[in-house]
Amino acid sequence: MKYIITSECVYCYECVDICPVSAIVERDEQLYINESCVSCGKCAEVCPVEAIRVNNKK
Numbered sequence: 001m002k003y004i005i006t007s008e009c010v011y012c013y014e015c016v017d018i019c020p021v022s023a024i025v026e027r028d029e030q031l032y033i034n035e036s037c038v039s040c041g042k043c044a045e046v047c048p049v050e051a052i053r054v055n056n057k058k
């Protein structure tokens with residue numbers, strides 16, 4: 001997966017609502033981006049605290 005949600009997330013759920021493929025899911029009281037992500041970047045655009053970043057690590 002290309003996009004990751006960092007600990008700066010304040011749980012506004014804007015990203016969950018905007019994701020076209022419902023790739024953002026809650027697990028163990030944290031939000032994760034799963035394999036369904038098509039890297040459209042919409043979640044990163046709407047996040048008010050810029051908690052969603054491109055993961056450059058291989």
Ligand code: SF4
Nearest residue numbers: 019037038040041043
């Ligand atoms: S990059 Fe697009 S497809 Fe991937 S989690 Fe964000 S909104 Fe969903």
Ligand code: SF4
Nearest residue numbers: 009010012013015047
């Ligand atoms: S938009 Fe940003 S702050 Fe809001 S739930 Fe998603 S990652 Fe967290």
